[in-house]
Amino acid sequence: MSNLVGPYKMRPPILSVKVEDSMDIMIVRDTARRAAGLLGFTPANRAQLSTAAATLAELVLKTGEAHTIHLNGVVSGTKDGLQISSQAPWLAGVSANNVLLALKTKLGALVDEIILDGTPPTIVMIMWLSDARHRLLDDVGDDES
């Protein structure tokens, strides 16, 4: 609990997964999908959130040190959301703008908000339940990859 940060009020579910090896990436993905399901996200949104969480887990695993991915509900006014976060001490001293640009390029399509919060920095990603469906529909395009 003490490592949980972010600009929004937190609510259950509150889950954490320690990332120490590649198997843990799969567990993070699974945990994110379950947390998103508990909050009422659609299967498509669950796919987005679990991919965002797994990608963050891959990123922290590359640092060579064990880190924890936190998954928790958040509330802002009447909106509920799911927050995925992890402390990123290796980013201390790196330009926040550059980090955010890189994160948004890789993960921006999957979540509504990406924030660097606190000291040492914590990467925080949020998808809002009430906006999620509209956001995905706005993104519908013809790209292939």
Next chain:
Amino acid sequence: MALEVLLVEDSKTQAAQIKETLESVGLRVRIAYDGPDGIREAIENPPALVVLDVKLPTMDGFQVCRRLKRNPATQDIPVIMLTEKAGPKATMSGLRAGADDYIPKDIFASEHLINTLQELGILE
């Protein structure tokens, strides 16, 4: 009568495993081994659900999903993509193609597939 699922999967081994999972929850399964066959099967005899691999010969799963979602005869059939391509770009490509879910083929895949079938109303 059990609902029918169209499984589009080129690997016979993986098709057999997924078929077993779907049959274990009481669904009937028809298999197409490539994209064009999958589209034809879906149009000629619309299933209750399409489970679609991404890596397919001739036409990939994203293209198959897009064609199904653009055809009035098949656009309302739920599509679940079940795939080894699990990155952000591939996930968004699957969802933008119109997939109702995008599930990586990992050790949790069967459980997530069944949960989504319940969510979509395919299973009670």
